Amino acid sequence: VSQSSAVIEPIPAALTDAVAGILDAFIDDKQHQLAPIGAELDQLIDAARRAVRGGKRLRPAFAYWGWRAAGGSDDKGAPILTAAAAIELVHASALAHDDVMDDSATRRGQLAAHRAFSKRLRDAETARADAERFGRSAAILLGDLLLSWSDELLGGSGFKPKAIVRGRVYFDKLRTEVVAGQFLDVLAQTKGTSSASAALRVVRYKSAKYTVERPLQFGAALAKADKSLLAALSSYGVPLGEAFQLRDDVLGVFGEPTVTGKPSGDDIREGKRTLLVARTFDKAGRGQRAILERYFAQPAVDADGVAAVQGVIRDTGALDAVETVIAELTAASLVALDHAPIADDEARAALRVLVDRATNRTL
Amino acid sequence: VSQSSAVIEPIPAALTDAVAGILDAFIDDKQHQLAPIGAELDQLIDAARRAVRGGKRLRPAFAYWGWRAAGGSDDKGAPILTAAAAIELVHASALAHDDVMDDSATRRGQLAAHRAFSKRLRDAETARADAERFGRSAAILLGDLLLSWSDELLGGSGFKPKAIVRGRVYFDKLRTEVVAGQFLDVLAQTKGTSSASAALRVVRYKSAKYTVERPLQFGAALAKADKSLLAALSSYGVPLGEAFQLRDDVLGVFGEPTVTGKPSGDDIREGKRTLLVARTFDKAGRGQRAILERYFAQPAVDADGVAAVQGVIRDTGALDAVETVIAELTAASLVALDHAPIADDEARAALRVLVDRATNRTL
Numbered sequence: 219v220s221q222s223s224a225v226i227e228p229i230p231a232a233l234t235d236a237v238a239g240i241l242d243a244f245i246d247d248k249q250h251q252l253a254p255i256g257a258e259l260d261q262l263i264d265a266a267r268r269a270v271r272g273g274k275r276l277r278p279a280f281a282y283w284g285w286r287a288a289g290g291s292d293d294k295g296a297p298i299l300t301a302a303a304a305i306e307l308v309h310a311s312a313l314a315h316d317d318v319m320d321d322s323a324t325r326r327g328q329l330a331a332h333r334a335f336s337k338r339l340r341d342a343e344t345a346r347a348d349a350e351r352f353g354r355s356a357a358i359l360l361g362d363l364l365l366s367w368s369d370e371l372l373g374g375s376g377f378k379p380k381a382i383v384r385g386r387v388y389f390d391k392l393r394t395e396v397v398a399g400q401f402l403d404v405l406a407q408t409k410g411t412s413s414a415s416a417a418l419r420v421v422r423y424k425s426a427k428y429t430v431e432r433p434l435q436f437g438a439a440l441a442k443a444d445k446s447l448l449a450a451l452s453s454y455g456v457p458l459g460e461a462f463q464l465r466d467d468v469l470g471v472f473g474e475p476t477v478t479g480k481p482s483g484d485d486i487r488e489g490k491r492t493l494l495v496a497r498t499f500d501k502a503g504r505g506q507r508a509i510l511e512r513y514f515a516q517p518a519v520d521a522d523g524v525a526a527v528q529g530v531i532r533d534t535g536a537l538d539a540v541e542t543v544i545a546e547l548t549a550a551s552l553v554a555l556d557h558a559p560i561a562d563d564e565a566r567a568a569l570r571v572l573v574d575r576a577t578n579r580t581l
Numbered sequence: 582v583s584q585s586s587a588v589i590e591p592i593p594a595a596l597t598d599a600v601a602g603i604l605d606a607f608i609d610d611k612q613h614q615l616a617p618i619g620a621e622l623d624q625l626i627d628a629a630r631r632a633v634r635g636g637k638r639l640r641p642a643f644a645y646w647g648w649r650a651a652g653g654s655d656d657k658g659a660p661i662l663t664a665a666a667a668i669e670l671v672h673a674s675a676l677a678h679d680d681v682m683d684d685s686a687t688r689r690g691q692l693a694a695h696r697a698f699s700k701r702l703r704d705a706e707t708a709r710a711d712a713e714r715f716g717r718s719a720a721i722l723l724g725d726l727l728l729s730w731s732d733e734l735l736g737g738s739g740f741k742p743k744a745i746v747r748g749r750v751y752f753d754k755l756r757t758e759v760v761a762g763q764f765l766d767v768l769a770q771t772k773g774t775s776s777a778s779a780a781l782r783v784v785r786y787k788s789a790k791y792t793v794e795r796p797l798q799f800g801a802a803l804a805k806a807d808k809s810l811l812a813a814l815s816s817y818g819v820p821l822g823e824a825f826q827l828r829d830d831v832l833g834v835f836g837e838p839t840v841t842g843k844p845s846g847d848d849i850r851e852g853k854r855t856l857l858v859a860r861t862f863d864k865a866g867r868g869q870r871a872i873l874e875r876y877f878a879q880p881a882v883d884a885d886g887v888a889a890v891q892g893v894i895r896d897t898g899a900l901d902a903v904e905t906v907i908a909e910l911t912a913a914s915l916v917a918l919d920h921a922p923i924a925d926d927e928a929r930a931a932l933r934v935l936v937d938r939a940t941n942r943t944l
Contacts, residue, residue: 248757251757252757252761255758255761255762255765255782255786256761256765256779256782258764258765258768259761259764259765261764262760262761262764311725312725315721315722315725318721319717319718319721339771348771349771351771352767352768352771354682355682355767356764356767358678358681358682358721358724359678359760359763359764359767361721361725362674362675362678362724362725362728362756362760363757363760365725365728365729366728366753366756366757366760367757369732369749369753370749370753370757373746373749373753379742379743379745379746380742382742383736383742386732386733386736390729390732390733390736393725393729394611394614394615394726394729394730394733395618397625397722397725397726397729398615398618398619398622398625399618400722401621401622401624401625401719401722402618402619402621402622404715404718404719404722405621405715408702408711408712408714408715416619419618419619423618
């Protein structure tokens, strides 16, 4: 980490504030559009506001630094911030639908959207089963709305139509690939098995490309990046995104609640089919396999069971193997950054700090 | 009906064939994009193909005639057909999600997407509960994919970016309004009550604007329609779309299976909260109300129960009242068409035939 990167803020408060302000103003507009249709739609608007609140704004940050890497101006009022905010709408949509699919209770410390919808109705009058069904339906519709709005916000970002056409190439890839990655993930979770290569594929499409590579390229393309920069951002972004997700997987198994914001061993209880888990199953001997079968993916498993699974993941060497992969990916990302044709020193420094933050998970 | 409209085909085979071909070719492209990610994604591609197959292509037809009404060329290879096909992707997305929300078994005579996904998995190996959950998740993802693709197809339609910006105004309205209408509908179904005005609001946003007005304006805006034509298309399209939906509601209660493709009295069993039903509840006396409470919205109701509810709907005068509304709306639509500044005689004739077909439901 160079001196300049020691002082740089890779997700500047000016950026996160601007994105939050843009999303709020956009939803205000939508509220005015929907109000004449019916007062009940305020529920949907409220849910949209909650859905875009919070989060680390990681994707907007990568879009912004991709823009800067390609020579885009550092004017904080520029259309790039609106375009970056459009990705947050895609993300909010994906989370709303994800929580329905997993029937997750919470999201970012609040009730998940479908649970909030059903609670509101149940508090009023309605039977539990109906309210739950309503909650799911409303959250599906909320996600659809947010996804449609992502285009609308991008279209109204203030970029010239030709620039938007350039950016949309990556915006479109991002949206298709994240669904593809999600589909593979849902399939693996359902089948309850996943090879290491299948797990890595999910990591690549659902996380690495979606969170890092495509947002970077989207921002860069809006600033008319050439092919060599777009390729360099891919060489930097894909391994970084993979390392980021693998770190997340390790924290899901071994992380402290104070760091992760989730109960310790949460991914063990849920039975999440990560690369770490795929490697563990691959290498487990008969006795270790028995422990996994007893405690892994058991929602009611206690602390001893969690500890036993953690032991197997360590003893099989799966944890070390994944840490090695994280280190290799991190190194590959930094090498790619060193060779990337980026003129803007601030952008280069920010992208370097992001590697450190993402892979050590101090973001 | 003038002589020219007697021979005109309002949904020409050349249009429906072109739309089908465009959607097939687009999904072929997507298959090539997704194939390297994983062979399992063929499931998702297959489901997308099924989702866009069939249907009356009513929305593309209105988009096409809106285009022609505004002076767009009748070149059948023009970008307008691709833009019109983009609306079909929105619609396929809405249907996939709708069927998850309602847990509908079938769609267009085939298994609904979520049922097809779960069947495929269950046939292979998986327990029923897991397969059903997978089916729902996969259908949610399918709908997201189709919705994202709708933008992508529009963006790649071959129109100049400036034309697309004009069209997108109505494309965006269409996508927001249909979700708003769906939300109000889901809420009314959940609460199990609906006033006549609330029912009409759902008809307006979920059907009239979505199926007729916005597609017309979308096509017209792509051909650079002026404000007076856009307003005239609204005055024609909204009452027509409302009449069309009210006819559908009447058929849902009284229609023959050979006409509707659904079991007789299906909407009575489902308890659909239509204008017809809202009027019936408003006007029902004590005895009639008892019949409704006994048989309406009872999935297992027999033919005698269906007939009893049909009798109440007739006897309260609700059927006559709705038929009167349909006739008034139809007349209003035709008057608006007569006054609309449409130079193209073929477009005018087609729009006239569409009124007849839609409100008599011979489409």
